[in-house]
Every structure is written in C-alpha cells, then in structure tokens.
Amino acid sequence: MDFQVVVLAGDFANKLIPLVSKEVPKALLPVANRPVLSYVLELLEQSNLKDLIVVVEGQDAAVRVGGWISGAYVDRLHVEVAAVPEDVGTAGALRAIAHHLTAKDIMVVSGDLVSDVPPGAVAAAHRRHDAVVTAMLCSAPVSGPSDSGPSGGKDKTKKPGRYNLIGLDPTKQFLLYIATGAELEKDIRIQKSILRAVGQMEIRADLMDAHLYAFKRSVLQEVLDQKDTFQSLRQDVLPYLVRSQLKSKVLLNGTPQAEENGNEKINSQKNQVLMSRILANASTPSFHELYDTNGSARRSHKCCVYIASDSKYCVRLNSIQAFSDINRDIIGEASHLSGYSFSAHNNIIHPSAELGAKTTVGPHCMLGEGSQMGDKCSVKRSVIGRHCRIGSNVKVANSVIMNHVTIGDGCSIQGSVICSNVQVQERVVLKDCQVGAGFVVTAGSECKGEALAKKDK
C-alpha cells in the first residue's frame, strides 16, 4: 500500500499535567502498563501500515520516544522519529517534515488514539472515492461512563455541542461540513452552494472526529504551502478542504485530473458519469460527479468520511479523565486491546508479583511485574505498574498506579492517578487525586480532588 503514516505523538499537553513531565512525554504515558503510543503503532501494524514517521515536539521528548520505539519495534516497523519545534501546531509539524513525505497518500494519526478501528478501512475508503481527504469519525460518548466521577458525566451532558458538528450527505460517505461544537459561537453556518449540490445534508452532533485522516499528499502539501497561516489540521486545513470542495483550486494541478479533464471533453458527459461510476465501484454517482457534469470542467474534490461502527472502541487520551477512563476500559470492556491474556478471575497478575495473605485482587485489575503487596489489601478495577511496593491494609479502587510506587500501610486510594516513583506514606487517604512523578505524600494526609506535584517545575 502506498501509504505513509505520520503519527503526531506530539504536544506537551497541558491538560495532562501533572501526569506528563519532561521525563514522561504524553506519548509514553502508560496505559495498562504500555505507552499509549504503542496502541497506535500496533493498530497500524495490524493494517500492514509499516512505513511510519513519528513526529514529536521538542528534541528531548523525541530522543525519549525514539529510544523507546527503537527498543520495542526495531524489527517490526520502519519508524522514523522526527523532532519539530514546540508549538508549531499540527499543520506546522507536517510542514516541517514535508521533505520526508513521498507516498501518494498520507495518513495522519494522532499519537494519543486508543482504538480498534482498522486504519486500513479508512485508507480503503479514501482510495475508493479518490478523495482528497478522508476523516475517521466515531460515535461520541453520550455521557461519561457510569462509574466514572460524577463530574465527568455531568460535564458532558451539560455542555452539548462540545463535540464536532458534522454534515454528511445522505449516503454518509462525504463530509460536507465540520465544526467543533465548542468553537461555534451561536449559529451553524452552512454554505448554500454545497447544500444545493447535494440536496440533502444531515448534520449530526453525535459523531466525533477521531483525528485520523488520510490525505492526498499533493493536495496536502499544496494547501500547506499556500496557506502559511494554517496552524492546525483539524481547525484550518480540514475545514478549508471541506469548504472548497465544489470549487477546488488544489486539484487542478494534479496530473490524474488533467487526464480526466481530457477524457471528459472527448466523451459525452453521460458516458463519463457511467464510467466513473464503474471505476469508483459505487452504486450511484456521487453528487460531485453530478455536479461536475453540469459544469464544463471537473472542479470539485471529495472529502470523505469513514464512520466507525458503534461497537468499535475509539477514544483519545486528551484529558486526565480520559486517561483514567481508558485505563479502566482497557482492562475492562475493551480488554482485547490490551494484548494480555486474562486469568480466570478476569484480571492480570504478573507471575512475578507477590501478594500477601488475605489480599484480594478483583476482576478488571492489573498487577505489573515484580510488584509486591502486603497483607489484607484489596484492589478493585485498578492498574498497578511494575515494581511497586504496597504495604498492608491498603485499599486501591478505580485508580492507576504507575511504576516504582511505594505505598505505606493503611492507605486508601480511590479514583486517583499516581505517577512513577511516588512515595505514599502510611495512612494516606487519596480520593480523585493526581500525584506527579517523584512526589512524597506525607503520612496521614488526606486529599480529595487535588493535583499533587513537585514544586520545582
């Protein structure tokens, strides 16, 4: 497949502080004890997309990510790691690595995507329609999962329209309108000309842009060159392409179109429609073709969508809430993504982990390599990383505990995220907290809904 994949493993993600730090860039945040980036890479590998460029913002982070990738995927994938300056935006990142791009089509994936939707299907849809851009859409979560914090659920139900507003044609193959709910001021403004050409447009608020796009390289590069103010793929490039799809300027230079233009002049228009229908392997001609037959020359381009079915899992790790949710889902309902085999108790306990007397590890839990737990502990729906030392009488529920964490006796940890190398002393109670790497929680402290991190940053 002549596809080049760009993984934007990028930004520093302020939203994820204190979970991310200079030592742990976002791409390397552990999800069920694996860096989040590995989910994307393996997803691509499954679709046989092995020619990858991983773009990381900042030199240090690039070195770390590169180091990890070369260790983990050295003989499986052909990965180049490219560092770009910080804050260039997604479009800027693509501009910076433009010289690496050679294939006919480019797939751009966000590095924080955790999904089981095959990118190959997106690529196929892209090729089938000869589209300029194909975006993957998945159904937006209706509200926060039932057992997540009540704040998460309320937040989503209270703010409708925070997801994307997406206009589709009746066949649900073409993208006619896209906007982010939160960015719209008041009105949804739809171009009449597009509506005229299509006749009917469905605007949906229950779909989410999964940040996985397939672009035609020539078009993408042209747009990036011409519009140097464009910063973001999602906010600038994609809406621009969608907007101008009936008055395409980008395509006229492309060689395949030139040939088709020639054909069109010779053939009668009806034949052309028929031919393209056969070529496109579609049952009915798309509105683009019908539109083109009215005009004298072919001047439209297609923006397609691939809508993942509801049963597929597709979430982006872009907030702390999402981080907890994903961790829980990976060892819970979306366990097929984790790549581990579950025990009879529906949990994963590494053989080298040591459990004290009367310690229970419930279903949907994960206990990493070399971790030790004292007596009378209970773990529910939580992930515990490698080489953690947990004392006696500790309760852990709905939490993520990364590697090398020490937890003293009698602690209770609920709904929290504890980063690597944290020391939690005796009788600490944490509820809905985030503890940054290397932090020491002093004995007996009680925290609720706080973010604890070292001051020196």
Add this chain to the structure above:
Amino acid sequence: MGAHRKGATRISEDSEELARVPLQAILLADSFATKFRPITLERPKVLLPLVNVPMLNYTLAWLESAGVEEVIVFCCAHSKQVIDFLESSEWFSQPNFSVTMIESHHSVSAGDALRLIYERNVIHGDFILISGDTVSNMPLTQVLQEHRERRKKDANAVMTMVIKRSKPSPITRQSRLGTDELFMAIDPNTKQLLYYEDKADYSKGVISLDKLLLVDNASISLHNDIQDCYIDICSPEVLSLFTDNFDYQHLRRHFVKGLLLDDVCVAPTRPLLLAKHSYLMCGHYDGSSANWTCSLLVLAFLIANSWGIHLFCQIMGYKIFTHEIHSSYAARIENFRSYDAISKDIIQRWTYPFVPDVKFCGNSATKLERQGMYRATEVVQSRSAEIGPFTVIGNGTTIGSNTKISNSVVGEMCTIGSNVSIEGSYIWNNVAIEDGCKLMHAIICDGVTVKSGAVLEPGVVLSFKVVIGQQFVVPSYSKVSLLQQPTKQDSDEELEYADNSSGIVEISSITDAEDQSNGAMTSQSLEEKFQPTDELGTGGVGYVWSICEGSHEEEWRHSIAPIPADKLAEAMESTEEDLDLITQNGSVLPPSGELKPDSNDSDDDNEDSRDDSVDFEKEVELTFLRAVHENIKEDHLILEVNSLRLSFNKIFADCAGAIFYSLMKLALETPHNSPSELCNNALSVITKWKKLLKSYLTDIDEQIEVILKFEEMCLESAKEFSPLFAKVPGDDIVVPSGTVYKHSCLLLALASSMMTLWQFSFFHGIRLQGNCWQTTMKCRRNHTMLFKTAATDALLDSSSGEANCFAANLCLFLGVLFFTYFLKVAMVATIFGLFLGNLLALLWLGQLRILWHLYDKDLIQEDAVLKWDDEKKDADDYDKVFVKQSEKFIQWLREASEEEDEDEDAKNDSGRS
C-alpha cells in the same frame, strides 16, 4: 388568553369528539399574489382553466375524494365571480360534501383571511388549509392520523406541512414548478420542521442554524431538495395565532418563520379589545375623574394581564411538523411556469384520477388516444392537420389544414386556421387563430383573436379578448391585455415589508382595474380609435404591459417558455461567481448584498437622527401651520406631531422645542405694529395652543428646552422677541382642575406609550441583534398602524374632551400592548416602576404652578425656570442677558416657593394680585 382557554378546552374535547367532528378544509380562493397578471385582473386565479377545467375544481374534487366533508371557501378578489361559479356548479349537490363561502373585500393577505375566518367561528377541529390553485391526489388519512397522534402527545404541534421531494436545478435555483429554492431543516426522527427559508434571504451564501437546535436533536437533516406543497393540516390554534399576531400576513414568511423563531405573542389583542370596550362603556359616564380612574384601572388590569401573558409566552413552543409524500402528487400553481409544468403533469396522468379523460367534475368527455393525446368528441379537424403528442383538444374546436399542434392544450369552441403551428401553448376557449400563425409557448385567454400571419414568441401571455394584428410579431415575455397596466404604486415600505405579493396594492388596483374594465368594455369601440395601432399591428386591440424593471431579468424564470440557453449560461456563471466569492472569503461572508444594505440603512438612520433636527423642526412647523389654517383639532395635531416624532426618532423635548418655535413663528408672522402688539399676538397664540404645547411639557427638561429655545430664537432668528422675554403678562386664567386631570391623563398616556415603545424597540433590538433592521421596520409598521387607529377612533368621537381622553387612554393601551409584545425580556420592575412613576407624575402634575405666561398657562413649572437660572449661573455675560431680564420674576418665584401653601389656586390668585 381567552382564546387559549378556548383552544385548550377544545383539545380536551377533541379526543372524544374526534370521531364525529366533520373534517373541514379552508380553501383560500385568492392567492394574494400578482403573478398571474394581467389575466387575474379580469378573472380570479382559481377559475382559470387548467387543461380545460377551472383550477378550483381540481382542488375541490381532490378534497372530496380525500374525505373532507366541509369546505369553507374564502373569496376575496373577484369574489362575485367565484361565488357565481360555485353556485352554478355541482358542488352544492354533492352528498356528504358541503361548500360554504365567506366573502371579504378587505382582506389583503392570507393572514387577514384567517383572522376573518376565526371571527366567524366556523372551524371546530383540525382543518386542512390550502389555496384554490392546488392540484393533488394525495390521500389525507395518513397525514391526518399522524397529526392527531402528535397532537395527543404534544398540544403544541399545531401544524403539519406536506412536502414532496423535488430537487431544484442547481443552476437556476428554482424547482421545475418555477418556485424559488427552499431550504429546510427537519429533525429526521420526529419530522419536526426546524428551519424554513425561501427566497426572502436569497443573496446570502450561507444558512445560519441556531446551535441550540442540536442540543435536543442528535442530528438534523438540511434539505434543498424539498418542495413545499402548500397543503397544511392545522389545528384550530393556528387561527387564533393569526389573530393574536395581527401583523402576520403571509403563511410562510410570517407565520411559519414566526413560529420557528418563537417570536410569537399570544393573545395581547384580546385584553386590549376587552379593555377598550370596558373603557368605552365607562367613558359614557360623565365627569373626567371617572375617565381618569377608569383609565388607571384599565392600566392596572392590562399590566396584570400582560404579566400573565408573559409567563404564558415563555412556555409556548409551537411546533410545525412535516409529512413527506412519495408516490402521490401535490403541487400548487404559483406562476406561469408551474401552470405549464402542472398542465403537463395532468396530461401525463401523474394526477390520476384528475385527468382529462376521467370525468371528475365539470369536464367534458375526452378520449385518450395514443401518445398522450386527448380529443373531445366533437372536434372538427382537417385531414392534413397534424396533432402531436401530449395535446388536449376541447369540444367544438375546428382545426384547419396543414396545422401542427404539439404539447399544447386547446380549449372549447376554438377556431384554428390552416398552416398554423402551435407548440407548448395553452389556448383557452373561444379563441380564433387565423391562418399562418405561429405560436410558441404562449397562454391565450378566452376570446382572443390572432390575425393571420402573426407570430407569438415564447412566453407571451394574451389576456381576454385581445386582438393581435396581421403579421405582427409579439416579442417574447410580453403580456397583452385590454386593460392598461395599473400605474405603479410607490413602493410603500409597509408593503415591502409585508410581502411584495400580498397586498393592498392588489386590491386597490383590482378595483381600479375593474372600473377601468367596465369603461373599457363599454367604450371598446370608441377606444379602438385611440389604440395605438402600431402597438399590436394593424387591427390589434390591447395594451402591451411594460415589464416592471425589477422583474425584468426574472421574467424568464417564471414564464411558461422553457429557459433559454443564454440565460442558463448566465445563471451558471453567476453560480460559479458565488462559489468563487465564498471560497475567497472563507466561508462566512455573504457574497453580496444583504448585510451591506443593512449596515447602510442603519448608518443612514444614524445620520438621519443627527441631521434631521432641522428637518424635524420644519416638519413640525408645517404641520402646525396646516393645523392653524385648516382648523384641525389639537388632539389630531398632537397625534400627527407624535407620529412625526416617532418617524424622526426624537424625544419630547425636541417636540416641545419645535412646537414652541412654530408658535412663536406664527405669532411673529401675524401682522403687528408694536412690540406690545407682538406680545399680545404671542400671548394669544400661546393661549390658543396651550394644550398642544403642554402635552409635550411633562418634564423639567422639556420645559427648560422651551426656555432655551425661546432664548435662542430671541438671539438669532426673531430678535423682536427679545424685549418681551420676561415680560410678565397680566391676564388671569384659572385652569379648572378637571382640565388638568384630563390633560395630565393625556400626557401620561402619551408618555407611557412612548416609553414602552422605546423600551420595546430597545429590548427587541437586543434580542434580535441580527434582525435589527427588520425589527425597526416592524416597529415602524406597528406604530403607524396603531396611530392610525388612534386617530380614527379619536375622530369618531365628536366631543373634543372625550376624544382627548379617549385618544390618551388608547395610547395608554397601545403602550401596554407593546409591553406585552416585548415582555419576553422586560422585567416586572420596569413595569411597576413606570406605573408608580405615572402615579407620582399625576400627583405632581396636579400642583402645576401658574406663572409668567407659560407658567400662567400651566406650561412651565417654576422648577424649570429655577433650574434654567441655575444652569445659566456659570455662563458668560452675553448668555446671561435673558436671565437678568427675568431676574425679578425668578426672585419672585423663589420667594413664592418658600411661602408655598397647599391650596395653590388661592395662592396663585393672591400672588398675582
């Protein structure tokens, strides 16, 4: 509100009554449009033959077959003809089908028609609302059932609109029926209509949907491929909504949009009417204090009422739903193009069973032959005549040799000569077409004669009894009638707003035309001499209507002729230009117009308000002088000045200044010899017009304004007055307290109405930022309307005092009416603040002091004078000339105020003596 209670009880009864309430339909036998002129000047549109059967018969036949039991035919234009037609038709003799007629001569729009029908109280349940030019064969059972089920769940689902899929051409942007493209947003699950846009916002390149729409619905379908069939299933509330929102005219443009924007006001008119009646009753009691109390009571009542309505308004969310039909046919004849398209549909049997060879009502027997040719039984046809496919030939028609007819309809008793070629034309009854004529895509009405060798180019319309001269070539798209084109009306803003196709114009011009037509018919032979012979060739009779410049380019859109290729190319280019602009400007900027005129207009308004002070003064002066010369009553003059004030957007102070200015001008212009005479003149003028002036002097600011104005005049324009500035006159006038009350009543009423008006526009402006222009228009419209009513009502009352009070209170009502109008945003505090303010002002006004002449005449309060004095203290000497002049007076005032008593009348008398 009463109406609503009524509506509500009706609904509750409905569930039981549903089974036995007969299905009713309202058929508007008037399209309230001018698209079919000049034909409609002589015959109502619903009686025009469509494939040799009057349109009305198609509609009635369909209603009957669909199970409607009672049809209420609303006749307006040419109502006589419609009624005669119906009375002579077989519709009255049908079992289980009754036709009643409502006649009106004053309705100018569908809105008026529905309001009238509401008053008649003839609708008892859900009804079907259509116009008499609808051709359909759709079954109604399903849509009615859907409608009723929705109604049971949600009483706010007041209307179900029938729609049909029909994609407009992307190039010409109109459907095959020649209607403009339509944008709709529909909830795909519930089929609720969320957005409706027809040609009104034609030039905008984008559709703006409220983001909030997506809160309730996960998805919305936007359609451009839908055709509105103008068949609506309505609940009785629709009628009361039209009554409550008395400015709704057009069914779609006002009613549907109003409901969608939730810009509906419920029942403000009802309490108003009630109050008016109660007031009228009270008004016959003698004594002004009775009036006074009454008006207060009414005010309180209205406030309470309107507050209630406000709460009521909030929870109103009327909904409109759609019903899409797939296999059945429904279309409305809106213009010549749809006439053509629907005729072809009928010939091609899409409307079965309403086709020429099935006898449904009033059509003579025809026989279907091959290639879609229908021929009546008694057609005399030469052997060499070629009659092509899809043609209908009516009874008793003669066709000469070598004549070719294709895709056309020929009526009854026509005579068509030899070597004639007719293509795509509609020839009605008793038409004579002589040899060698060539007709392309023309409509030819009854009794027309086309003399030999004439050529009709595509798109020609020949109205009744026109004669086209020999060898004459009628250019394409021309319309020929025996009647002269009505002289164009000035484009009244009111009309433009309402709808360019509904209209007062139509009525007036129709009556004009009817008068003309009578004249024309009787003196036709005479007129022939005056006919410009060259206009229609030798022997031609008729006037060629000039095409209004506005619609000139649009003519081809709605004409019967197919769209010519060059127009298509033009349209295509313009589409591409639109696209260009859109892509260049990003997405949001409209390609042209629309926003720009808006901003210009608002700019103009601003400039107007700045530059208009002088104009305003002049206008007021002119009005005043007219009033003086024509002996117009003061009350009417006040109303006029008020309307001026509104149109110039001025405050009371400006009015007061302007009126005072004109008073002084009048005094100055009256011949005089000496300053004392002048003074007397001025005094008499002021005495005479005291009431007028006083109605604008409610406030200190206004009084100061008058003093300043006077000062200014003395300095600049009318130096003669300067010595008289502060001369204290000696006459004694004791103002009876009754008059004070009356006057204050008037004042208050005006003030409150003005304030409410202001607030109304203010709040409205906030609420509909985008629609500021529209709002302003609406405001203006309402103002003019209301003031007209006020004026006429006041005129009706002969006794001036009564009229005065009446007008005042009416204004009060109007003011409060506006409260109800903008109440969605106003706060109760504002109302009560105003109310209290009014009360206080009333009490305060009772203590007017009488001093100086103006002061003497209740016109200016001492506070104003004192304040004026205070203001001038810091001014330079030059400015102080007049203050010094009146020094004594002011001093006296100050002293007097110190000794002030409660019994002022006595005090004033003694003070002056």
